[in-house]
Amino acid sequence: MRKSLLLITAAVLALGAGPALAKKQLVIVVKGLDNPFFEAIHQGCEKWNKENASSDYECFYTGPASTSDEAGEAQIVQDVLGKADTAAVAISPSNAKLIAQTIKTANPSVPVMTLDADLAAEDSALRKTYLGTDNYLMGFKIGEYIKKGKPNGGTICTIEGNTGADNILRRAQGMRDALTGQKGLAELKGEGGWTEVAGCPVFTNDDGAKGVQAMTDILAANPKLDAFGIMGGWPLFGAPQPYRDLFKPMAEKIASNEFVIGAADTIGDEVAIAKEGLVTALVGQRPFEMGYKAPSVMIDLIEGKPVEDPVFTGLDECTKDTVDTCIQK
Template identity: 80%
Template sequence: MNKALLVLVAAALSLSAGSAMAQKKQLVIVVKGLDNPFFEAINQGCQKWNKENASSPYRCFYTGPASTSDEAGEAQIVQDMLGKPDTAAIAISPSNAPLIANAIKAAKPKVPVMTLDADLKKEDAGLRKTYLGTDNYLMGFRLGEYLKKAKPNGGTLCLILGNVAADNILRRASGTRDALSGKKDVDRLKGEGGWTEISGCPVFTNDDGPKGVQAMSDILTANPKLDAFVIEGGWPLFGAPQPYRQLTDQYKAQIASKSLVIVAADTIGEEVALAKEGRVEALVGQRPFEMGYKAPSVMIDLIEGKKVDDPVFTGLDECTRETADTCIQK
């Protein structure tokens, strides 16, 4: 075969491959923002599914706004994706649950919709077929239990949260408060179980790591006798590990003696290393890679009309300084 013919054959094969890719139906994952390492782990799971299912008529397609603070951008992407003829199903991690619910209603989808990582509010649950991800209430409850174990007599605390309308984070906060109070549906701790949330808290950081570290620094400056932080998403640790180290360097003695206790969500980036260093009492982590890897299969089941559980939980990983070497699910 001469060189010119080889070039023509290669071009034809490339065109054929491109055409096949174009014909694949999209299993769309829309996350809160592409600037967050947590969501990149979801993307890695999505890409692994693609690699293992290269001959499938479906392709996992990962997208989202550039920043987790762009709630309107995420809602617009959801509407755009639901309007595309090659979208076969969609999995959404709502940054602003009511806003995403309105976007779904406006799009009037003809394909299956599910939520991933974060859910819609209970009153909007009928807009999606299932939720895949963390049991967020349990996650927050476990954070509360770790704090309670470290400081059984209670004290003052501050909750560090993400977006104001992110349902997953609000559920975690609810779980933490219930664990600490020994009651159900406590809106704010005012002495229940010995715990009191200080003025100015909770702090909403919009999932911004440096902003979270700065908020902790400001709170500690204003409240030097604060007993605890509960960080309901690991943004200050995985999003700004060096500033977090610099902050905790100033409070090494208090953290070592447990006069100041910090418990945090997630086990990604440098978080486990920070636990090993004794800069956080306990981590309760999610499994974002598993979410991204499982989501396409769940969407295909929905497309094919198969029975899918609601919710589908992906489990937790719990880490302390003592268990940091073995705490992550392999």
């Protein structure tokens, strides 16, 4: 009799407990799942989950299959902002204006922040903070390395990503400002001795192979070109062997600064390429740190705690001579 009562009591308690409550989602939406840079953000997100297994929150990483799918990213943002279990969202906007309009339309009741790439300045009130790289400074440092290699200036081509990506546009502006000593020039026409050649900047939609092909075409059309400013590392980490094939014949020119290449990022094969002397300098971001920090920042926003705006994650600078120690761990 006593045993039967115990079994019945246990069954009632189990029924009363019901299923385990689902965790609230701290959503990270990136430009595309096909980019190793964003996979590093994903790994940071997963590390946070492992270290906070007992939390009521879970870091959830998502994005369109391709970085070229701007509309797909906007649709994902709209969808996650409409879900009941979404507690906060961190977005890396591929097209800043499109994402801004998506946020306006959704009119979210949960905190929204940007990650890696920001909204345009006039839309900044739509998000609580930006977490990631100081993109203007990143571009400025790339420009400083190019200028150090070619102090008297020359001809240059800028390799960019998506036309509406605010982070890439800020880098390009920083590079131009460093090269010329002037602020806000949209194109270089001899200022500071620097001229951007016809057909540049080239927008590659973050496609490495497309970037290498564009550089091949630019070099063929401009055999006396002096420099490339690569605002994202896509040609180096996305198409490393074609990149090597293109620049190995120019290794001596790169070593002597007869030809200068300043590039963004320090992921994938990029540091190895720097060690091989096939790029003058890399200025790298810290995507793993972005993914790891984002959930904690989102929780602070949910709880109404003060959060700085922006929250910068720092830079790493690599040249052939510093590759063994240039990455901040």
